Each structure stands twice: as C-alpha cells, then as structure tokens.
Amino acid sequence: MASRVAFDQVVVGDVLPEKRVRITRLDLVRYAGASGDFNVIHWNERVAKLVGLPDVIAHGMYTMAQAGRVVTDWVTDPAALEEFGVRFTRPVPVPDDDQGAEVTFTGVVAEKLDGQRVKVNITAMCGDASVLGRANAVVRLS
Amino acid sequence: MGLNPAVIGRQYPPSPPYLVGREKVREFAQAIGDTNPVSHDLSAAQAAGFTDLVAPPTFAFVITHVAMASAMFDPDLGLDYARVVHGEQRFTYARPIVASDLVTVVSVIDAIRSVAGNDMLTLRSDVVDPAGAVIVSTTSVIVARGSAEEE
Numbered sequence A: 001m002a003s004r005v006a007f008d009q010v011v012v013g014d015v016l017p018e019k020r021v022r023i024t025r026l027d028l029v030r031y032a033g034a035s036g037d038f039n040v041i042h043w044n045e046r047v048a049k050l051v052g053l054p055d056v057i058a059h060g061m062y063t064m065a066q067a068g069r070v071v072t073d074w075v076t077d078p079a080a081l082e083e084f085g086v087r088f089t090r091p092v093p094v095p096d097d098d099q100g101a102e103v104t105f106t107g108v109v110a111e112k113l114d115g116q117r118v119k120v121n122i123t124a125m126c127g128d129a130s131v132l133g134r135a136n137a138v139v140r141l142s
Numbered sequence B: 001m002g003l004n005p006a007v008i009g010r011q012y013p014p015s016p017p018y019l020v021g022r023e024k025v026r027e028f029a030q031a032i033g034d035t036n037p038v039s040h041d042l043s044a045a046q047a048a049g050f051t052d053l054v055a056p057p058t059f060a061f062v063i064t065h066v067a068m069a070s071a072m073f074d075p076d077l078g079l080d081y082a083r084v085v086h087g088e089q090r091f092t093y094a095r096p097i098v099a100s101d102l103v104t105v106v107s108v109i110d111a112i113r114s115v116a117g118n119d120m121l122t123l124r125s126d127v128v129d130p131a132g133a134v135i136v137s138t139t140s141v142i143v144a145r146g147s148a149e150e151e
Helices: A025-035 A045-050 A060-075 B022-031 B042-047 B057-067
Strands: A019-023 A081-088 A101-113 A117-126 A132-140 B084-093 B102-115 B118-128 B134-144
Touching (some): A025 A060, B022 B057, B057 B084
Antiparallel strands (some): A019 A101, B102 B118, B118 B134
C-alpha cells in the first residue's frame, strides 16, 4: 500500500483537511472499553469534580487518536506513519448532554524531509483552548 | 514528593505475551471512529499488503499502558499514583501492529526530572515481536503533580 499523497506535489504550508470531532459521554464509555482505560475521571462526574476537574474529561489518548486520524486519513496508508507525538496541555471536559464537546483538528505540512517524508504539525482546539501541544507526525509520502 | 533518581536506566522484565486480536482491532478502530477498511475488512488489509487487520497508530498504547505498571509501581521509584497525569506521548513505528501479532513490552525508565514542583517520569516501552525486533517504540511522560500545588 502506498500513500495517496505524492511528495513532489506537497509544499511546506499545505493544510490538511480539517477534522471536527464531537465527543459525547457515550464515546468515552466506548473508548474506555476498547482501550482498557477505565480511569474513573473519564466517566464519573462525581469523582472528576472531587479531584478538581470541571467535569468528566476525555481520555488524552482518545484526543490523540483523533489527532492521528488527521494524518492517516490524509495519506490513507497506516504504514506510512513513522513518528507521532503529542503533549497533553489541557483537558477536554465532556458535559453530560447530547452535544458533548467539540474538538477541531487541523494539520499543516511544516517541513519536507529526506526519504520522501514530511513533518506535519497538528493543532487541536476545544473552544478557545488548545488541548494538545507540540503535536506532530512524520509521515512517508509516495 | 521526589522520585528516586537511582532508578534511571532501570529496565523491567518483558510483559507477558499479548496476542493482538482481530476483533480487538475492529473494536478499537470503531471506538475512535477510524473507518479505514484495512482495520475492518481482512480482504482489504490483505489486498493492501498486510498479513491481517491493521491496528490504528495509537493502539500501541493499549498494550503498553498495562505493561508500564511494572515501572510505575516499582516501590523504589516512589511514585504517588493518585497524583499522576499523562503529560506526553510519542510513538516511533518500524511498522504498524497487525492482528495476530504476538508481542511483549519491555519498559525502561529513561529520565526523571522536576519542573515547577512537579515530578516528571519519562518511560520508554518498546513493543517487540517474538524475535526481539521492535515494532513500535513508545515514550510516555508521566507527571506527578506536586503536593504543594494549588488547584
């Protein structure tokens, strides 16, 4: 499988398709089961508030997974991803309603590297808050 | 307060083998909304050159986070788990994890530092195949919030 994005046609500053993700309590429960991360602050409001959080918060790794999809949905080939890292800078509170939280992910080509690879910088915004820092990926193009 | 720097460089025995299940890959991909056919449809995965369903990139943490416990609960380290938050996560891939991979995790304490009253532990956990080759190397920064911190 090869990346559907051609290295020669990409320039620094290119913007990847934006991704808006709505996160509800159901999504967190499903992710808890699928990932095995049953930390109470991701599903129990009483305990979340007891430890000083504004509400139940999304798993950092759930947010990271969505950030990764910005890159893997772009190239389509999951084997093209070589490196992927984030800092968890702010929590994503998920209220107990039908709307949940919305996080907007964007990616921009920051650098062209050898071996037909590019570095992509990713941002993740929940309202006015940036919830990931230094989020970036190195991906091999075709 | 204060992690023990003597444990820097300590490596932990390999975790028990973890067999990556096809339905687990599907379940995880569905939970994060990843609809890439190579994570759901075996014939699509094989047509793309993979031996089995492809786990999404962050699936590695499903395997490593359990194995990390041996380091995090090392009594010599002195980590107060109640104050712990996940600060940073990084993956370096040699190849994607695929269903039917039989893997173990080897964890080593890479660094310990203190920033603004918080202890920060850098833990490297490598997901390795039966021959010992690293499939994914993961680095996690675990932050133990200082007890003096006002929230």
